[in-house]
Amino acid sequence: MIAIVGGGLSGLACAVELQRAGKTFALFEASPCLGGRQRTSKKDGFTLDHGFQVILSSYKTVASVCDISLLSPCRFESGALLHDGRRLTRLGSPFENPFSALLTPAFCVGDKIRLAWLGLELLLTPCTKLLARCASPDDRSTRAFLSQRGFSKSFFTRFAQPFFGGVLLDNDLATSAGLFLYYLKKFITGHAWIPAAGIQALPESLASRLPSSAIHLNRRVTAIAHEPRGLVLENGEVVSADKIILALDHPSLCRLLRLPPPSSARSVTVVYFKTQTSLYKQPRIVLPEGATRRVRHFVQITNIAPGFAPTGWHLISATILDGGNLSGKELADAAAHEIGGCFPHAAGSLEHLETIHVPYAVPDQPPGFAARNPFPDLPQHVYACGDWERGASIEAALGSGIETVKRVLCA
Incomplete structure (x- = not known):
């Protein structure tokens, strides 16, 4: 039996993949509902x-x-409404409506050209290459990258900080430039x-595909048992498991493994x-x-x-x-x-x-964050996944769970 600890998006993605593979699993969630941070x-x-x-x-x-x-x-709708303190300006996507984007007074001509050129570069760059940059020693902050590309101060205050500062939850734009470029490509090639x-309807949709008998709510895991292999629950019960997937956020993983919490x-x-x-x-x-x-x-x-x-x-x-x-x-x-x-x-x-x-x-996702392995000493039968692994997004959380199941099944 494969045990999954955590009922957020990564844990649910693990469960869906194991269900597809015909494997027996049990998912343990400490709270009374599934979804993790996707709450409504x-x-x-x-x-x-x-x-x-x-x-x-x-x-x-x-x-x-x-x-x-x-x-x-x-x-x-793609784009945004920019307010400069005096008036509202409509900013269209230069890739959906180039004429509208060229006419907008929100950016200077130089920034329009720089943004269009960057967008074209991203359209020609695979997402895997952009994410690989997040693990590179040459990665830099989003602010440093945009500054090096010559974007003006007004571009930062009118667009980069309000929009991507909100996406990355990073007002200083200190986040990995590789991750910023990945998100920018996703916004260019899709709509929100x-x-x-x-938003909680998403994890509920995943959960609806799973057998209710495999989902255990209000079951907090407090430790990993090694001999025999399994999980120790808060009530003292020990659940046997051949393999264990810890699908938790970074702080929760640190608490379970009795490691120092993440610094930020x-x-x-x-x-x-x-x-x-x-x-x-x-x-x-x-x-x-x-x-x-x-x-x-x-x-x-x-x-x-x-x-x-x-x-x-x-x-x-x-x-x-x-x-x-x-x-x-x-x-x-x-x-x-x-x-x-x-x-x-x-x-x-x-x-x-x-x-x-x-x-x-x-x-926190600083330059080169993906090169770090915060949990290098896990036993061979224990795996960890979550959006801390490859970039904080719904896509990353789901992808981390799916890739982890592939490793489990190949082991």
Whole structure:
């Protein structure tokens, strides 16, 4: 029997692959529900994802493990709305509408040419080569890479920090340039979407393919047993297992293996507002210019998924990377002030609905991060996987689980 510890996306991908291979497995999840960090909650009829999480149509692994049509995808328009403090500018994708992108006043001519040239390079570069860069000693930070390519200061403050700072949860753009380029290619070659029922619908879709008898919720694993092989549960029970897959986030793995915790990780706070006054009509995110803003980006999410709010209401999701020492109310007030500054006609209508803080949203991914093996001393029958392995994304989490099962079956 193969035991899987962790019911997030990596663990569920492991289970789906083992099911396909006809192998006996058991999945143990410490919490009362599956999904890991892909969580969705309800409040007063509103649907609230725990973090601004999207799926890209260029994520091929997602389509390989679930029927996307059953998730009723709600699609974003490519591009974004940029607000420079005075006006709103529509930024289209130069690869979907080159004419529109060339006319946008958001970037100088030089930045438009640099971005178009970089995009063409990425279209000709395999994703495997971009990800291999994340393990290279020649990898550098995203900021250093863009600076070397000659992008202007305004490109950073108007686009790179608001957009990719929000994607990478890294306001300083210190993340691996290899990972940035991989994400940029995925955005160029696909469009973003969310399930109509919220992001948790994705892990629920994977779980629906598995036998309920193989899923064990509220079963925390506290140790690995070596003689005989197996798992030790919180209640003292020992579960026998020939092979063990630890599909956990980095901090949870360290706790289970009694190792020092990771030195750093990235958190995020999402502040939700409800309003009966629409801010704007397009199904796009808004990028407020400025490195010192609390709100990295925000979106009227009901423009994309109308079912996220009761009839007659709109739902606003604001992503904040650094709340400083502000209290919950102060942070919500600051976010409302910044959003209201972009859309003065609706400023007085924003009602704070909920604030969700995710202390561990993604692992830290500095230049060359993929060359590290944080768990080199695992026994031969124990395997580890998660988005810490190859880059924090839904695609990476699923791919890590699938590749780990391949190693297990070949051993």
